[in-house]
Amino acid sequence: MLRIVVDLNRCESYAQCVFAAPTVFWMKDEESLEYDYAPDDSLRVQVERAAAACPVQAISICCLDEQLEQQGGNHSEQQ
Numbered sequence: 456m457l458r459i460v461v462d463l464n465r466c467e468s469y470a471q472c473v474f475a476a477p478t479v480f481w482m483k484d485e486e487s488l489e490y491d492y493a494p495d496d497s498l499r500v501q502v503e504r505a506a507a508a509c510p511v512q513a514i515s516i517c518c519l520d521e522q523l524e525q526q527g528g529n530h531s532e533q534q
C-alpha cells in the first residue's frame with residue numbers, strides 16, 4: 456500500500472505534482488495543495504512521476520508493505 460507525505464512547509468504550490476498525478480494531488484483555492492495520502496497501488500507510477508517533478512522535493516513516498524517486510528525481514532540477514 457502506498458503512503459504519501461508532502462512536506463507542506465517546503466511546498467511552494469508549483470502544482471507540478473498536480474499535472475503529473477491529477478487524481479492524487481489537487482489544488483484548493485489555487486494555492487493550497489491537497490492530496491490523497493493513501494492512493495491505490497495502481498497509481499504508483501503517477502505518484503513517482505509527481506515526486507520526481509516536484510522542484511523542491513517535498514513529496515515522500517513510502518510503502519507499508521516494504522516497511523512490514525523490512526520489520527519482519529530482520530532475520531533474513533542471519534545466515
Ligand code: SF4
Nearest residue numbers: 466467469470472509
Ligand atoms: S510540485 Fe511540489 S511544490 Fe509543487 S505543489 Fe506539488 S508538492 Fe508542492
